Amino acid sequence: MPAELLTIGSELLSGATVNTNAAYLARRLGEVGVACRRQVAVADAPDAVGGALRDALSRAEIVLTTGGLGPTFDDVTMDIIAQVTHRPLALAPMAAAAVRRFYTKRHRRLQQAALRQAYLPSGGTALPNPLGTAPGLWLPLEVGRLLIALPGVPAEMRAIMERSVLPRLRRRNGRTAIESRTLRTIGIVELSIEAILRRLRVPRTIDIGLYPHLRMVDVRLTAAASSAREARRCLEPVERRLRRALGAAVYGAGEDTLEEIVGARLLERHRTIGVAESCTGGLVTDRLTNVPGSSRYVRGAIVAYANEVKWRVLGVPRTLLARHGAVSAPVARAMAQGARRALDADLGVALTGIAGPSGGSADKPVGLVFIGFSDGRRTISQRLQLLGNRTAIKTQAAQAALNVIRLQLIGRGGSRLGRRRSVRQD
Amino acid sequence: MPAELLTIGSELLSGATVNTNAAYLARRLGEVGVACRRQVAVADAPDAVGGALRDALSRAEIVLTTGGLGPTFDDVTMDIIAQVTHRPLALAPMAAAAVRRFYTKRHRRLQQAALRQAYLPSGGTALPNPLGTAPGLWLPLEVGRLLIALPGVPAEMRAIMERSVLPRLRRRNGRTAIESRTLRTIGIVELSIEAILRRLRVPRTIDIGLYPHLRMVDVRLTAAASSAREARRCLEPVERRLRRALGAAVYGAGEDTLEEIVGARLLERHRTIGVAESCTGGLVTDRLTNVPGSSRYVRGAIVAYANEVKWRVLGVPRTLLARHGAVSAPVARAMAQGARRALDADLGVALTGIAGPSGGSADKPVGLVFIGFSDGRRTISQRLQLLGNRTAIKTQAAQAALNVIRLQLIGRGGSRLGRRRSVRQD
Numbered sequence: 001m002p003a004e005l006l007t008i009g010s011e012l013l014s015g016a017t018v019n020t021n022a023a024y025l026a027r028r029l030g031e032v033g034v035a036c037r038r039q040v041a042v043a044d045a046p047d048a049v050g051g052a053l054r055d056a057l058s059r060a061e062i063v064l065t066t067g068g069l070g071p072t073f074d075d076v077t078m079d080i081i082a083q084v085t086h087r088p089l090a091l092a093p094m095a096a097a098a099v100r101r102f103y104t105k106r107h108r109r110l111q112q113a114a115l116r117q118a119y120l121p122s123g124g125t126a127l128p129n130p131l132g133t134a135p136g137l138w139l140p141l142e143v144g145r146l147l148i149a150l151p152g153v154p155a156e157m158r159a160i161m162e163r164s165v166l167p168r169l170r171r172r173n174g175r176t177a178i179e180s181r182t183l184r185t186i187g188i189v190e191l192s193i194e195a196i197l198r199r200l201r202v203p204r205t206i207d208i209g210l211y212p213h214l215r216m217v218d219v220r221l222t223a224a225a226s227s228a229r230e231a232r233r234c235l236e237p238v239e240r241r242l243r244r245a246l247g248a249a250v251y252g253a254g255e256d257t258l259e260e261i262v263g264a265r266l267l268e269r270h271r272t273i274g275v276a277e278s279c280t281g282g283l284v285t286d287r288l289t290n291v292p293g294s295s296r297y298v299r300g301a302i303v304a305y306a307n308e309v310k311w312r313v314l315g316v317p318r319t320l321l322a323r324h325g326a327v328s329a330p331v332a333r334a335m336a337q338g339a340r341r342a343l344d345a346d347l348g349v350a351l352t353g354i355a356g357p358s359g360g361s362a363d364k365p366v367g368l369v370f371i372g373f374s375d376g377r378r379t380i381s382q383r384l385q386l387l388g389n390r391t392a393i394k395t396q397a398a399q400a401a402l403n404v405i406r407l408q409l410i411g412r413g414g415s416r417l418g419r420r421r422s423v424r425q426d
Numbered sequence: 427m428p429a430e431l432l433t434i435g436s437e438l439l440s441g442a443t444v445n446t447n448a449a450y451l452a453r454r455l456g457e458v459g460v461a462c463r464r465q466v467a468v469a470d471a472p473d474a475v476g477g478a479l480r481d482a483l484s485r486a487e488i489v490l491t492t493g494g495l496g497p498t499f500d501d502v503t504m505d506i507i508a509q510v511t512h513r514p515l516a517l518a519p520m521a522a523a524a525v526r527r528f529y530t531k532r533h534r535r536l537q538q539a540a541l542r543q544a545y546l547p548s549g550g551t552a553l554p555n556p557l558g559t560a561p562g563l564w565l566p567l568e569v570g571r572l573l574i575a576l577p578g579v580p581a582e583m584r585a586i587m588e589r590s591v592l593p594r595l596r597r598r599n600g601r602t603a604i605e606s607r608t609l610r611t612i613g614i615v616e617l618s619i620e621a622i623l624r625r626l627r628v629p630r631t632i633d634i635g636l637y638p639h640l641r642m643v644d645v646r647l648t649a650a651a652s653s654a655r656e657a658r659r660c661l662e663p664v665e666r667r668l669r670r671a672l673g674a675a676v677y678g679a680g681e682d683t684l685e686e687i688v689g690a691r692l693l694e695r696h697r698t699i700g701v702a703e704s705c706t707g708g709l710v711t712d713r714l715t716n717v718p719g720s721s722r723y724v725r726g727a728i729v730a731y732a733n734e735v736k737w738r739v740l741g742v743p744r745t746l747l748a749r750h751g752a753v754s755a756p757v758a759r760a761m762a763q764g765a766r767r768a769l770d771a772d773l774g775v776a777l778t779g780i781a782g783p784s785g786g787s788a789d790k791p792v793g794l795v796f797i798g799f800s801d802g803r804r805t806i807s808q809r810l811q812l813l814g815n816r817t818a819i820k821t822q823a824a825q826a827a828l829n830v831i832r833l834q835l836i837g838r839g840g841s842r843l844g845r846r847r848s849v850r851q852d
Contacts, residue, residue: 013462015453016637018446022467026441036439037474041448041465048463055481211442275708275729281715282701282708285729289707290817292783294731301729302739303701303711309726309769313739343735357718389581391716 002037003029004060006052008067008077009152010043021066021157028161030209032169033178033224034062044074053084061145064165067152069134071113077149078119078137085141087121095126095135102133127164129156136160138168146172170228179231180222181239184256186403188249190217196245202238214388215396216258219246248412251403258402259287259294265409266297266347273405274343275301276314276335278326279353279369283398299345304335314338327352327364329381332372336381340374347408348374351401353384355393369397373404373413380413427599428463429455430486432478434493434503435578436469447492447583454587456635458595459604459650460488470500479510487571490591493578495560497539503575504545504563511567513547521552521561528559553590555582562586564594572598596654605657606648607665610682612829614675616643622671628664640814641822642684645672674838677829684828685713685720691835692723692773699831700769701727702740702761704752705779705795709824725771730761740764753778753790755807758798762807766800773834774800777827779810781819795823799830799839806839 005025011017019041026036037060042048049068056063068077082089096118103110117134120126127136129151137149148165150157170178185193190212197208197219205225211218221238225231243250252261266273275285275298285301288294302313307326310316316334324330335350353369360366367386372379382404386396407413431451437443445467452462463486468474475494482489494503508515522544529536543560546552553562555577563575574591576583596604611619616638623634623645631651637644647664651657669676678687692699701711701724711727714720728739733752736742742760750756758778766774779795786792793812798805808830812822833839 012449012465013452014456014635014637015449015451015462016635016639018444018449019465020444023438023441023444026439028441030440036441037469038478039438039445039465039467043463052464209440209442211440213442272732277708280712281720281724282703282711282727282729285708285731286706286712286820289729289731289781290820292816294707295785298707298731300731300735300739301708301727303708303715303727303729305711305715305721305724305726306698306769312770313726313728313768342739343732344738355715359721390718394712394716 001034001061002059003034003062003064004037004056005039006049006056006063006065007039007041007152008044008049008065009041010074012041013043021152021154024154024158025064025066025161027211028166029064029169030220031178031180031222032166033173033176033222034169044068044076046076046080049076049080050084053080057084057141057145057147062148063146064148064150066150066157069117069136069149069151071111071116071133075116078121081137081139081147081149082121085121085139085147087123087139089119090122091115092118092120092124092126092135094128095120098126098128098135099133127160130159130163132156136164138164173224176224176226177228177231178222178224179228179235180220181235182218182220182254183239183242183246183250184216184218184252184254184258185246185249186216186251186258186399188217188246193217193219193246196242200238200241200245203234205234206238214392215399248407248410251406257291258399258406259291262288262402262406262409263291263294263297265406269409271346271409272297272299273347273349274299274339274345275401276339276348276350276372277301277303278305278310278335278351279355280351280394280398280401281305283394284349284351284401287398287402299343302339302342310335310338314342325364327354327368327370329370329372329383332370332381333374333379334372336372336374337379340376346375347405348372349401349405351397353386353393353397355390355397357390367393369393369400371397371401371404373408375408427460427487428485429460429488429490430463430482431465432475432482432489432491433465433467433578434470434475434491435467436471436500438467439469447578447580450580450584451490451492451587453637454592455490455595456646457604457606457608457648458592459599459602459648460595470494470502472502472506475502475506476510479506483510483567483571483573488574489572490574490576492576492583495543495562495575495577497537497542497559501542504547507563507565507573507575508547511547511565511573513549513565515545516548517541518544518546518550518552518561520554521546524552524554524561525559553586556585556589558582562590564590602650602652603654603657604648604650605654605661606646607661608644608646608680609665609668609672609676610642610644610678610684611672611675612642612677612684612825614643614672619643619645619672622668626664626667626671629660631660632664640818641825674833674836677832683717684825684832685717688714688828688831688835689717689720689723691832695835697772697835698723698725699773699775700725700765700771702765702774702776702798703727703729704731704736704761704777705781706777706820706824706827707731709820710775710777710827713824713828725769728765728768736761736764740768751790753780753794753796755796755798755809758796758807759800759805760798762798762800763805766802772801773831774798775827775831777823779812779819779823781816781823783816793819795819795826797823797827797830799834801834
């Protein structure tokens with residue numbers, strides 16, 4: 001089913017806001033077999049919205065709009081949809097009740113303008129908005145076409161997508177049920193995943209999508225069949241074989257983040273963690289603590305940017321720093337041990353490296369990073385050579401360190417992945 | 427001058443990549459008086475690109491494309507531009523020489539396919555790409571229209587924009603010169619800035635744009651006149667009055683970041699900084715160390731997530747923790763002093779708060795954050811009540827802490843901004 005996205009909002013056209021809705025919508029629509037062919041952004045101006053909406057409806061089977069559903073005068077989307085589709089606006093009682101409830105719950109007086117949001121084009125269904133007052137719209141049109149309108153606020157848009165739009169699109173597919181699985185991987189490059197997929201001879205009925213981003217690749221499998229059960233039966237053996245082939249490179253599924261998975265493993269095993277960061281400057285711990293409830297397993301971190309902090313706070317022997325330099329495997333290991341000790345944590349992880357743009361040498365180039373890990377019994381280190389600018393190197397180093405914690409916790413620290421990057425034990 | 431953006435790339439349509447280029451381009455084009463009316467994203471498919479390009483050229487005076495300029499078979503942009511504009515491709519000798527130089531410098535053998543990138547539609551000018559092999563294209567068309575094609579890689583696209591496209595667009599304006607200034611502010615809300623602007627009675631010849639994002643607002647002033655000098659003469663008095671009215675809320679101009687400004691102030695005053703973070707989990711130090719060369723003034727940080735780390739490593743008196751709780755002004759102040767001491771830094775800044783979603787109480791709700799600052803002579807604290815989800819609270823708290831450092835360094839710590847948030851001294 002070819003679809004087009006129409007995002008409406010002057011803040012997009014002025015460049016004040018980055019359009020993150022478009023990528024999210026394209027990804028989620030893909031999971032139910034809807035292929036996004038074009039994304040268009042226009043300002044809130046009625047002419048611009050009208051022209052773009054007519055164009056989109058002339059080409060696509062499904063048109064999904066975001067934005068312009070609020071109560072203010074520059075929210076024109078519903079008016080324009082009514083005009084373009086020749087379906088007059090009418091009060092949708094359920095939507096009006098929801099707007100009233102929203103105000104009552106917050107002890108605020110209902111403003112008459114707010115009820116504008118409850119007027120929908122005739123023939124349309126209001127999609128409840130659990131986070132705001134503007135409902136979404138599901139409007140079937142002639143010759144099997146469909147128009148969907150959602151608010152522009154990302155959280156509201158996502159809530160209506162998950163609760164109403166995706167389930168309805170699945171049902172609408174009628175005899176074809178679409179199921180999909182996303183495996184999230186780290187430490188394996190796109191080309192290697194492609195080789196594995198070729199070797200596995202994935203049946204043609206399964207659509208494969210690869211989504212690479214800085215040393216991580218998401219692999220999405222999508223199957224269409226006459227029933228959801230049939231689609232799952234088609235998908236599951238392939239998913240199993242792919243998981244086996246990818247091994248420990250798979251860190252999660254769906255919308256899992258690496259830091260959530262690391263947190264879940266730490267909780268399971270009742271382990272706390274302390275971090276010693278140099279080149280990443282706090283980024284590893286920032287990501288670990290983005291997970292709600294992370295105070296149960298994150299003890300803290302020492303960001304040892306200056307060398308003195310490495311020996312004064314982390315207790316790295318000065319002889320080690322003098323002999324090997326701050327960016328070295330022995331110092332990474334000593335920092336990991338120091339983090340455990342100074343922060344009184346079960347596990348210590350450490351990073352030291354050269355984020356650039358300056359500070360590199362022929363011997364130790366920009367992008368060289370050592371990761372240390374200690375659990376008290378053994379202490380290991382890894383050497384990485386990363387590419388990219390300063391923030392790309394910091395991001396990749398942080399992800400690699402989170403992955404070291406994960407692999408050690410699942411007992412795969414000496415795995416294929418680790419060996420390839422020359423894990424050393426002492 | 428109305429313009430349309432056409433971003434080309436299958437990764438945008440699948441949702442694998444968020445389209446950050448569009449916002450950047452819209453913002454920079456606005457600075458030279460080019461108003462972006464529509465943004466369209468299509469896949470690399472020749473039909474899709476051709477259709478979208480024809481549509482855009484039928485509506486806009488300037489069409490700017492990004493993506494599809496590389497050497498591989500799915501890079502179709504130049505071919506399609508040649509077809510749609512009826513201008514056959516021809517080898518551009520300067521562009522070919524640049525491609526050859528790129529390979530020679532990297533000691534790599536020139537692949538014949540790479541030379542594809544040096545073929546441009548006749549009548550077009552190659553815009554040098556300092557970071558890659560694919561040049562940009564500047565192609566004047568009939569009736570004053572203009573087509574610009576840039577690579578999709580953000581760094582390359584930006585480099586060509588700054589070096590070639592923006593200066594050329596300024597010149598192209600001919601008798602109307604456009605000048606703009608962006609003032610970046612923190613700690614003042616959009617509504618207050620609007621009130622100030624009304625009070626200043628900004629002349630109508632100056633266009634004003636406000637770009638708010640999490641407690642920071644960029645204010646852009648744009649003037650058009652018969653010469654650049656005239657435009658600046660129109661702009662400068664307004665900029666001066668606005669700067670005076672906004673006072674210390676203005677932290678920078680143009681593309682300055684808050685962390686760059688804090689770094690520049692620290693360097694100027696030969697001061698080093700140490701950070702103690704609790705609720706922000708390392709984010710403040712991550713941002714400080716995103717600035718190249720920050721190792722000259724960042725000593726490091728203690729992320730004291732667990733209470734024990736607050737007294738063991740930072741030396742916060744246990745009685746203070748017991749009496750006031752970890753999230754309190756006295757603890758923030760003691761943490762700032764502890765950061766100075768433990769990290770041997772001239773200045774110490776500290777954050778302690780409740781990032782949520784759990785951990786709040788009626789007394790100390792989610793979003794309550796205390797910032798401490800110490801320069802050895804005096805130690806102060808600020809209380810903030812922030813709104814939003816966990817990452818929004820972390821981000822706002824980090825920005826506020828960076829701003830405290832800045833205000834203290836410029837001697838404005840006891841300013842309007844500070845007082846409003848109840849600075850306490852001890």
